[in-house]
Amino acid sequence: MDVAEGDWVNTSALPAFGTRHAVLQVQSVLFNNTIEDVERAVVAMARAAELAITSGALSRVVLRYGDSGPLPALDEAGLARIRGATRGALAVEYDYFGANLGSARGHNRLADQAVEGTHFLWVQNPDVLVSPRLFETVLEPFDRAGVGQVEAKQLPIEHPKDYDASTGETAWATTACVMIPLSLFRSINGFDADTFFLYCDDVDLSFRIREVGFRVLFQPAAVCFHDKRLSPSGGWLPTGAEHFYSAEAGLMMAHKWSRPDLVDQILGYFTKSDDPVLRRAAGGFLSRRAAGTLPEPRDPNHTVAEFHGHLYAKHRFAL
8 A cells, every 4th residue: 555645535445454364563662671561561462362363353463572771671581481471372573672762763663574464563562461352352443444543542541632432533543552554654654763752753653644544543442551650649750751752742743743833832931941851852952953854844734733732632631
């Protein structure tokens, strides 16, 4: 399949990616994860793979880990332990990057390694545990024409972004737990790793999938556990890296998706902030602008990208 970026097409005329006995690549990027973290995810993955293969939804599952950590999470003994935990339900491959590639570049590298004949990518965070029937449930919408991404429901903290309860359509899908046809992923050149290191790579990917006419769906019947923690008051507890890269990504999203008014607004706030992290994010953006290395703006008529304050979709509840 080859779809030119920016071409609007009739969704019903687009292909349906659903197929019986599909080949699936599951991929996660590790960073300072313990072998216990990995094994817990693999045990859950193995059961889901067993059931999906037995039902005929899948014929083969390859679980591919990339490791951006300063030291390998898995040595030979550890990899043998992880492979043993699969009970033969899936193949496990491990690529120690030797550098911190970030989320976008790491996932692109793993997708490039997919075996010939792979139909789908299941992209997930390494701290996600899938439910036993997740693969069958998340694959079902791809039987319909024009479905480009299907996102699972995260527990115990559901993502608050809005979706259409009757169709499942949503503005974007988080790559904590999402299914993407490999051919579609490759046709739009995967994640934009030159622009996004850690945050908003998934928002941008979804916007580009919608830009070529495909729908992004939320499938609440497909459930996974995502080990997220909140503060005693119910707020997020971001790390220092998350704080910086989310600030940087916000500027990049506003620039790339043709909102110079938001760029000016964010820059004004960041440059005057007492927070050195925000000032550093602003400085990096301004340096890239001066060097001419920012991405080319797109969607000038604002038909794809959604901006709701600092959010990229309406939210159903505050978090």
